[in-house]
Amino acid sequence: MKTADIELGTLERKNLKTSIKANGMLTVPNQNKALVTSVNSGVIKTLLIQPGSFVRKGQTIATIVNPDVARLQQDLQTTNAQINLSEIELSRQQELVQGNAAPLKNVQRVQTELATLIATRNALQKQLSTMGISVASVSRGNIITTIAVTAPISGTVSNVSALIGSNIDPSTPIAEIVNNAELHLDLFVYEKDLPKLHADQTIHFTLTNNPGKEYDAQVYSIGTAFANETKTIPVHAIVKGDKTGLIEGMNITAVISIGEAVVPAVPDDAIVTYQGQDYIFTLTDHKPQQPQEEKENKERKKEPEQQEAAMTFERMQVVKGVSDIGYTEITLVRDIPPATRIITKGAFFANAKMTNTGEEE
Numbered sequence: 001m002k003t004a005d006i007e008l009g010t011l012e013r014k015n016l017k018t019s020i021k022a023n024g025m026l027t028v029p030n031q032n033k034a035l036v037t038s039v040n041s042g043v044i045k046t047l048l049i050q051p052g053s054f055v056r057k058g059q060t061i062a063t064i065v066n067p068d069v070a071r072l073q074q075d076l077q078t079t080n081a082q083i084n085l086s087e088i089e090l091s092r093q094q095e096l097v098q099g100n101a102a103p104l105k106n107v108q109r110v111q112t113e114l115a116t117l118i119a120t121r122n123a124l125q126k127q128l129s130t131m132g133i134s135v136a137s138v139s140r141g142n143i144i145t146t147i148a149v150t151a152p153i154s155g156t157v158s159n160v161s162a163l164i165g166s167n168i169d170p171s172t173p174i175a176e177i178v179n180n181a182e183l184h185l186d187l188f189v190y191e192k193d194l195p196k197l198h199a200d201q202t203i204h205f206t207l208t209n210n211p212g213k214e215y216d217a218q219v220y221s222i223g224t225a226f227a228n229e230t231k232t233i234p235v236h237a238i239v240k241g242d243k244t245g246l247i248e249g250m251n252i253t254a255v256i257s258i259g260e261a262v263v264p265a266v267p268d269d270a271i272v273t274y275q276g277q278d279y280i281f282t283l284t285d286h287k288p289q290q291p292q293e294e295k296e297n298k299e300r301k302k303e304p305e306q307q308e309a310a311m312t313f314e315r316m317q318v319v320k321g322v323s324d325i326g327y328t329e330i331t332l333v334r335d336i337p338p339a340t341r342i343i344t345k346g347a348f349f350a351n352a353k354m355t356n357t358g359e360e361e
Helices: 069-098 104-130 135-139 191-196 292-301 347-357
Strands: 007-010 012-027 033-036 042-047 060-065 146-150 155-160 175-178 184-190 202-207 210-222 232-240 251-267 272-274 277-284 312-324 327-332 341-345
Touching (some): 012 232, 012 312, 069 135, 104 135, 184 191, 184 202, 184 251, 191 232, 210 251, 272 347, 312 347, 341 347
Antiparallel strands (some): 012 184, 033 175, 042 060, 060 146, 184 232, 251 327
């Protein structure tokens, strides 16, 4: 015991920060994801993006060709010309009515025709603006057949599903954009832990496949129904701070802080793991059983003054809880007296000795 620097102590009660462990996944809310589509059908002429490209809202990511849009532009130019003619005719009819040279109904007829033409022009302008075609350019006599497709949101292109030369329509997506700046965390906690949760709680989490870096999140919503016919309830949180290396769909392991509690605890060095179970070592009064012949041989070999006092320890299974300030909460599988002495430092060496000798004590 002196050589291994083994120390003894007792089970203590410590005020440790308590938490709930949970697994989950990183997600992006639907309002931060977008399918890029064209409002009109056509043939893709150019593709200006590739997976992984960062785009800004309104940036041109592709162009399509559709000769049919020329007819809309022609209709707008024709309507503009008819409006100009109707305005001249209205002015002429008003002068005639003022001179009692024409009936009032002629003015009313021209006014109705002018109102109809203006409504038609407004509709054509809206259609062309939706396609990204400049109404002012069309009004100056320019007609184009190439339409620009722009990004509806800023973000990273996660998928490009169209090819140059392929036919598309408004229901055919060209690409998908994801904005990882608004990452959410979807956790699944058990029913027994639900009363301990509330909004604004802090979450510390790591990537399941890369636990080296810790990230933070904050609870904003707690589900009101079980998820996917399981006994777990979804908890939603917003990822805070640095999001470098985080991508939608990553699996995470999280710890939700729920406050502090006074719990039975031992120093971290008092716990050993053996064959997948956690143990502590308790000092016992009884001695390990030895064959009678072996006892007699040992007694004959030792003189009375050379016999050393022995201490016997028992390996006792425990269930670990939260860890804080160098202590770990434990739950005993079997009760022990409150003043029972335990190994608080050097339990690893005791476990190695027990394992090598094949003994239980």
